[in-house]
Each structure stands twice: as structure tokens, then as C-alpha cells.
């Protein structure tokens with residue numbers, strides 16, 4: 388019999404309560420999820436349902452109030468290069484060129500100069516920005532900045548990329564192009580992606596599995612496997628059926644509670 392595979396990420400009965408200015412917010416209650424290496428998983432839900440909290444716990448930026456977060460079965464105790472985070476606002480260093488932004492991780496890990504240069508070149512080429520290696524972030528469009536942010540995470544030898552609404556600030560056309568590019572990168576590199584969005588269509592277009600979350604307190608309500616072949620046709624009946632089902636589930640979270 389085949390050995391059971393150890394998941395790259397295990398979230399086991401995780402709860403998180405924040406206390407700020409004397410107010411307690413239960414951001415997450417009893418969340419459980421496993422992600423296998425190479426999976427593309429989207430966390431979907433309305434504002435405030437704990438998506439970013441779950442992602443930050445997976446990144447190691449936050450500790451759970453109770454429960455456990457594990458990578459390869461080992462407790463996540465803080466941020467690590469193997470779990471790279473990509474934010475909506477890019478998080479690039481404005482005073483560094485594209486090359487130096489992408490080379491920042493290997494440099495801070497003390498890699499030799501020639502290796503840093505070669506790693507930066509490889510990942511800048513991978514995201515199609517070879518001609519912009521010497522440019523600075525303010526000279527780039529939003530889509531290009533997000534490509535740099537992705538290249539930077541990859542150059543840091545991330546095994547898992549954690550993305551918090553990475554395309555939320557981009558116009559619709561750039562967003563669609565980057566979704567395609569991300570899927571292409573994911574296929575070529577075998578990365579694991581955990582991707583936060585509140586856009587149903589984006590989740591169906593990208594994910595192997597969609598984790599539907601609900602607010603008050605934040606919980607994992609359901610996990611849906613998306614069985615449609617890629618590249619997914621957003622106008623196909625199967626895509627629309629799934630969109631309708633997820634939309635009904637998302638909107639039910641706002642329905643008035645029965646007295």
C-alpha cells in the first residue's frame with residue numbers, strides 16, 4: 388500500500404482571537420485544512436471572514452490562539468523563505484532596482500555575488516521582465532511590479548507561495564493576464580499556492596480547490612474541488628453552474644438571521 392503523503396501545509400483546529408483596544412475579535416474558529424504539495428488552493432469569502440488571518444498564520448506572521456499550523460508536519464514558528472508572501476501592494480523596496488529586489492533574499496542569506504546575479508536573472512526572465520532588470524519600481528506598471536514581487540519570492544526558494552489578493556489593485560485586463568501567467572508559472576515550477584480572493588470568478592479560474600469561508604466568527608464552511616480542465620472557459624455552462632452555487636453560498640452569509 389502507498390505511504391500516505393505528508394501535506395506541505397496542515398492547519399489543525401486553528402482559532403485566532405485578536406484583542407485591540409479592549410475589544411476581542413474572533414477572527415478564526417476551529418479552522419482545519421490540509422494542502423498537498425503542488426496544489427493551487429484559493430481562500431474565498433466576504434470581507435472579515437478571516438482569510439488574511441489564516442494566510443498570515445500559514446506564513447508564520449501570526450501564531451494561532453489555539454490549534455496548530457504545520458509545514459511538512461513541523462510547527463510553523465515564524466516566517467521562513469520557504470513560505471513566500473505576495474501582497475496586494477507589492478511590498479517592493481523602492482530604492483532597489485528590479486535585479487536587486489529579486490536578488491534580495493539570496494543576498495541576505497549570504498550567497499556569493501555571481502550566484503545572486505544568476506538567480507535574479509533566471510527569475511526575472513521567468514516572469515518576462517528581462518528588459519527591465521535595471522529599472523526601479525516607480526518606473527513599472529502595477530502588473531510589472533506584481534511580477535517582480537512573484538520573482539522575488541521564487542528567487543528566495545519558496546516552496547509555497549502565499550498570496551493575499553495579489554491582483555486586487557490591478558485593472559481587469561492586467562488582472563486576467565497575470566492570472567494566466569501565474570497558472571503558467573505554477574505549471575512550470577510545481578509550486579504550491581495558497582491564494583486569498585473575494586472574487587468568485589478568480590477562484591474558479593485558478594484553483595484546484597476553493598475553501599469557502601464565512602464570517603462572525605471566521606470559519607471554513609466548505610471546500611469545493613474544481614474539476615474543470617484548464618485553461619478554464621469562464622463562459623462555459625460548468626463554470627457558470629459553479630459560479631452560481633458559490634455566489635448563493637457567499638450571499639447566504641449576509642442573509643438576515645431568522646428570529
Ligand SMILES: Nc1ncnc2c1ncn2[C@@H]1O[C@H](COP(=O)(O)OP(=O)(O)OP(=O)(O)O)[C@@H](O)[C@H]1O
Nearest residue numbers: 405406407412414433434435436437438439440441
Ligand atoms: N491585527 C488585528 N487586530 C485586531 N483585529 C484584527 C486584526 N487583524 C484582523 N482583525 C479582525 O479579524 C477579522 C478577520 O480579519 P481578516 O483580515 O483575517 O479577514 P479577511 O477575510 O481577510 O478580510 P478582508 O477581505 O477585508 O481582508 C476582522 O474582523 C478584522 O477586523
